[in-house]
Amino acid sequence: RASKIVYWLETKYEILPEVCGSFENWKEAPSAAYDFDLLWCDTAIAADRFVKLKLYQKMNHFVGMSSITRKNNLGRNLLRMRKQFPKEYKFFPDTWILPTDLSDFKAQFNAKNKTFIVKPDNGCQGKGIFLVRDLEKVPMDFSTTYVAQRYIHRPFLLDGFKFDLRLYVFVVGCDPLRIFLHKRGLVRLASEPYVEPTGKNIGQAMVHLTNYAINKMNPDFVENTNPDDARDGHKRSWEAVQDHLRSCGHDVDQLVAEIEDLIVKTLIAVQPSLSHFYHSCQPEDVENAMCFEILGFDVMLDHKLQPWLLEVNHAPSFAAESELDQVVKTEVLTDSFVLLNFSPDERRRKKREAREKMEQRAMGVSTKQSMEERAVLEQQIARERTVWEDAHLGRFKRLYPSEAKEREYLQVHDAAVGIWEMLMGGTSRRSVRLTEAPPEDGDGRPDAEGKQERRKAAGEPKSEKEKEAPKRTPEQVREVVERLMAGCSARPRPGERGRRRGSKGA
Structure with missing residues (x-):
């Protein structure tokens, strides 16, 4: 185990074990409970499974990529x-989400000779896809969500x-x-x-x-x-x-x-x-x-x-x-x-650091890393990793990040952050970037979180916005995650919770 990279595959494809087995120092884990380095699953991986991973482990899906x-x-x-x-x-x-955009979609049929392709939102391999040219052929009984696109x-x-x-x-x-x-x-x-x-x-x-x-x-x-x-x-x-x-x-x-x-x-x-x-x-x-x-x-x-x-x-x-x-x-x-850069030495280092942190906590001598220190470290790691990746691309081409690309897409990225904050009803975590120094505000503390900590240390009262935003319960957090992954606002519209309760009790 000390010198091997261990993988666990939950796949139906024969090519996965073939490729993994072609690496000289890789071996398959005997079970999912084994201390693996790589987890591969053909289907999406739940957030609670990701939470349990150790810092040296990697899995082949992002939570929220849906x-x-x-x-x-x-x-x-x-x-x-x-x-x-x-x-x-x-x-x-041009895209319409059905039934949400049904009235606007119906209006498209006022023009002649238009064709639309309609797909189930969670379909694959062409299942359930059909073309329509007549409004009468559009399904009105939506037991599932459909996506309609201009053909x-x-x-x-x-x-x-x-x-x-x-x-x-x-x-x-x-x-x-x-x-x-x-x-x-x-x-x-x-x-x-x-x-x-x-x-x-x-x-x-x-x-x-x-x-x-x-x-x-x-x-x-x-x-x-x-x-x-x-x-x-x-x-x-x-x-x-x-x-x-x-x-x-x-x-x-x-x-x-x-x-x-x-x-x-x-x-x-x-x-x-x-x-x-x-x-x-x-x-x-x-x-x-x-x-x-x-x-x-x-x-x-x-x-x-x-x-x-x-x-x-x-x-x-x-x-x-x-x-x-x-x-x-x-x-x-x-x-x-290859680009994932699996390394037994890195695994040992992270395990050692985890043990040291646990021992420090047990002894009551652990020190919390400041946000400024973390921001500097994250940027340094990102830059070093970019250099390593560029030397091991194989037949990949880097699309992002680079200093030039970060500048090119800065306005678009800032807009995406703004949309997220609107949906979330809060302040987004500042993104790590290669091209700028870690953000500082006054005394060197990063962004909005630094302001909150300084006000707290100075004994200042909470802002009106902080007073209006009580801490969410675990049930509310789960609801927020589900809504955001579905592309909806984190905050239900006025009366929405009431309607849900009413419908449930009816």
Whole structure:
């Protein structure tokens, strides 16, 4: 154990144990209760499980990532950002959350020949997706939440087929965000030639939908046999297709830059909530390194080669049903695990520090780290980690953070923080940044928390805002978390609690 990295996998995919077993000093844990370094789970991991992790352990999901991986939450969060930045957040189709936006959605049918694609908010693999052109076909009995989007009528085609991109985005930190895009990716084609939607053909899923799970059922579906061939099969290599587009005279560099931009902006929209959940669950961690996530960003290109974000998957498939799948997914997983920088020495160091802190507490000699000291330490660790990551990227490309990117997205990030504070009804934790000194206020104490501590030390009375904000009970905290993960305000509207109580007792 002393010299090994121990992993525990809760997965149905054979490629995971294959990749983990390929590392020389890794071994599988005998049970979930074992002292592991890496926890991998195909499904989302509950917050209470994350709370119990030790500082040297890592898991493959962030608490709260459902803010963008559930379709309705993604729509809500991006629409909020679009209100403040209409041009910056125009990379996703017009979206309606049903039944919430039903009246506005109905008004869209006043114009002729409009097509919309409707999806269940928690669906996957194309299940439950359908196209509508008539108001009468919109379901009015909403037993679940749906997301409706304007259909992209003129998609870019490959050999006459509609397609989308499955891009692998690696997030290895939330404060600051640490975002990487793998150069490998998949191009997934529909298995029937594309025709514009009409009332007669909107039910032809294999024409209009590009989901692999749907199209592989077509007897005419062709598996890729050559990953380097951009015209082989109904699933192709993104790298090969990029080369093909360049040979046709398209500006692929501009396309890739726009894709990278939409990825960063999507994650920035929910960074404050990810950071809040993370620090609430693991308040002692200063390294921002206990969670990681491989996200599947699904992007479609229109006839002008403009990218459109369709959805974000928190559990992209790692099934290897072809040579192309095996090559792409093996490289994505291998490069991801390298970038996580597992180290037996680091584990021993953190265990030793944890023991020392416990002994100091028992002896009554422990000293609490000031907020200023913590801010300096977090920034120092973030800078050192950035240098290490840049030397071990493999086939990943860093999208964020860097000094240039922090400046570029500063206004957008500040807006996301403002939205979070409005929903939360309080002050957000100041984000760790590479480009600025830790924030100081007067006597060197960071932000609003420092002000509160100084007033308390000076014997000053609480502000009106502090008096109005009593400490939440555990039940209220759970309710807040559920509301925020669903993209709603942390504070129920006036009368909402009363209505709930009334309906419960009725």
